[in-house]
Amino acid sequence: MALLTCQDLSLGYEGHEILSHLSFEVNKKDYLCIVGENGSGKTTLMKTILGLQSPMGGSITMGDGLKQTEIGYLPQQTVVQRDFPASVREIVLSGCQNRCGLRPFYNKEEKQLAEENMERLGLTSLKKRCYRELSGGQQQRVLLARALCATQKILLLDEPVSGLDPKVTQEMYHLIEELNKKDGITIIMISHDIEAAVRYADHILHIGKTVFFGKTEGYLKSEAAYGFMRGDGIA
Amino acid sequence: MTEVFGKIVLYWQYPFVRYALIVGVLIALCSSLLGVTLVLKRFSFIGDGLSHVAFGAIAIATVLDLTNKMPLVMVITILCAVLLLRMGQNTKVKGDAAIAMVSVGALGIGYLIMNIYSTSSNLSGDVCSTLFGSTSILTLTQTEVWICVVLSVVVVAVFILFYHKIFSVTFDENFAKATGTNADAYNLLIAVVIAVIIVLAMNLVGSLLISALVIFPALSAMRVFKNFKSVTYCSAILSVSCALLGILISIVGETPVGSTIVAVDIAVFALFCLIGMFRGGVKA
Numbered sequence: 369m370a371l372l373t374c375q376d377l378s379l380g381y382e383g384h385e386i387l388s389h390l391s392f393e394v395n396k397k398d399y400l401c402i403v404g405e406n407g408s409g410k411t412t413l414m415k416t417i418l419g420l421q422s423p424m425g426g427s428i429t430m431g432d433g434l435k436q437t438e439i440g441y442l443p444q445q446t447v448v449q450r451d452f453p454a455s456v457r458e459i460v461l462s463g464c465q466n467r468c469g470l471r472p473f474y475n476k477e478e479k480q481l482a483e484e485n486m487e488r489l490g491l492t493s494l495k496k497r498c499y500r501e502l503s504g505g506q507q508q509r510v511l512l513a514r515a516l517c518a519t520q521k522i523l524l525l526d527e528p529v530s531g532l533d534p535k536v537t538q539e540m541y542h543l544i545e546e547l548n549k550k551d552g553i554t555i556i557m558i559s560h561d562i563e564a565a566v567r568y569a570d571h572i573l574h575i576g577k578t579v580f581f582g583k584t585e586g587y588l589k590s591e592a593a594y595g596f597m598r599g600d601g602i603a
Numbered sequence: 604m605t606e607v608f609g610k611i612v613l614y615w616q617y618p619f620v621r622y623a624l625i626v627g628v629l630i631a632l633c634s635s636l637l638g639v640t641l642v643l644k645r646f647s648f649i650g651d652g653l654s655h656v657a658f659g660a661i662a663i664a665t666v667l668d669l670t671n672k673m674p675l676v677m678v679i680t681i682l683c684a685v686l687l688l689r690m691g692q693n694t695k696v697k698g699d700a701a702i703a704m705v706s707v708g709a710l711g712i713g714y715l716i717m718n719i720y721s722t723s724s725n726l727s728g729d730v731c732s733t734l735f736g737s738t739s740i741l742t743l744t745q746t747e748v749w750i751c752v753v754l755s756v757v758v759v760a761v762f763i764l765f766y767h768k769i770f771s772v773t774f775d776e777n778f779a780k781a782t783g784t785n786a787d788a789y790n791l792l793i794a795v796v797i798a799v800i801i802v803l804a805m806n807l808v809g810s811l812l813i814s815a816l817v818i819f820p821a822l823s824a825m826r827v828f829k830n831f832k833s834v835t836y837c838s839a840i841l842s843v844s845c846a847l848l849g850i851l852i853s854i855v856g857e858t859p860v861g862s863t864i865v866a867v868d869i870a871v872f873a874l875f876c877l878i879g880m881f882r883g884g885v886k887a
């Protein structure tokens with residue numbers, strides 16, 4: 369059974385439908401990129417998959433014994449209130465929350481995991497700093513480190529490289545690839561970087577006026593890709 | 604100076620003063636713990652609304668002539684906390700408006716009930732002490748002291764046990780939910796704990812000044828510290844010291860306890876604003 373199956377899914381807000389009749393599935397160790405124009409509903413789709421909002425129709429099934437607590441998530445935007453006093457370390461560590469269950473405190477392994485992920489994303493020197501006082505790219509890295517702490521099986525990323533400099537962007541892509549290939553973590557990523565998407569991902573879901581779901585090789589030959597990659601697909 | 608000291612020593616011999624200090628310190632500790640969460644989540648409105656609900660509940664308890672008002676007040680306030688939380692989550696009814704409705708309604712009805720049914724000769728005195736807690740801390744019975752102590756211990760224990768979860772839910776509720784933390788349950792827990800704290804704090808500062816007791820220490824701490832843990836520790840320490848100082852000043856100077864504590868809190872807030880400015884350069 370697939371890790372995640374979406375069947376005839378419709379989504380939207382308050383009675384207003386954005387996308388309908390969407391069907392696709394994600395298997396273990398897949399690397400799926402979701403592409404599409406601004407406002408086509410990518411973030412909405414991801415939130416629906418995560419259970420943050422309910423679908424207007426159709427179903428989402430998690431298979432292979434995937435539990436909600438084994439998911440890592442990087443939001444597109446996190447609205448953190450002004451003045452929220454939180455250090456980088458506290459935030460990254462909060463990614464381990466889903467491993468704790470009802471246990472009140474983090475254990476050694478979890479703290480170690482947080483340290484490793486901060487190291488991985490070059491945050492070690494910032495770990496005592498206040499999150500609100502970091503730059504946009506630094507904040508993005510903190511949230512990614514948190515997502516890495518949370519995941520054991522599947523990682524959902526909503527535009528992980530937006531706001532990162534070219535060097536860190538490349539490192540980020542390598543890191544995600546490594547997580548996918550070496551650690552066997554399933555990746556679902558929303559991206560506007562179509563070139564990187566077709567280079568790294570093995571499956572593409574294109575949503576918008578034309579919908580495409582399938583292997584990357586197939587996508588490159590499809591109509592959806594033709595308009596989109598040339599740029600005239602952007603209305 | 605020795606005169607002031609002598610006065611304190613003299614008063615210390617009275618049990619009600621000792622009770623007041625013990626209970627005051629515990630309540631101050633509890634109320635500071637959730638301050639940050641309250642400030643940062645929309646829950647600050649709930650806190651404010653609940654204090655008015657608690658006033659209404661006291662009115663009912665007074666009219667019923669209960670010897671021990673706290674259990675009834677506690678039940679009503681907790682129920683309202685759950686109700687307000689539900690309303691706040693409902694996107695159709697605007698949460699803030701609902702809270703304003705409930706809180707002002709409770710205040711109005713409470714005063715009305717007291718006016719109609721109260722047999723007390725000193726009605727405005729009763730109302731005033733419920734609103735501003737002018738004497739209630741000094742007139743606690745031994746049972747009430749014990750209830751306060753037990754509840755405070757429970758609140759502190761719950762806070763320590765759920766500290767990390769409260770942090771996650773306060774910082775980023777969506778992430779917590781998406782990764783399988785039962786955010787709704789923790790929101791409910793936070794609301795119930797806030798209700799308990801408010802009923803406790805009514806004894807110390809009265810219902811109108813509760814928000815000040817809850818929010819000022821957290822705001823002061825946030826001026827200077829930038830991580831959750833330090834802010835939590837700092838606001839706990841500030842709250843306890845301000846309460847102690849406030850109670851002592853009010854004993855010596857014969858001022859109302861609640862407003863004196865709040866005045867001390869405000870003074871400390873001003874001080875911490877200054878410290879914050881010097882530390883981090885001038886910021887908006």
Ligand SMILES: Nc1ncnc2c1ncn2[C@@H]1O[C@H](COP(=O)(O)OP(=O)(O)OP(=O)(O)O)[C@@H](O)[C@H]1O
Nearest residue numbers: 381382386404405406407408409410411412413444
């Ligand atoms: N909270 C909301 N309430 C109502 N409508 C919304 C809400 N959030 C988004 N929308 C609408 O839903 C549509 C899809 O939004 P969504 O955020 O999913 O797009 P997206 O594909 O992620 O775009 P982007 O590439 O800019 O991130 C948009 O037309 C948007 O206006």
Ligand SMILES: [Mg+2]
Nearest residue numbers: 410411412444
């Ligand atoms: Mg989006």
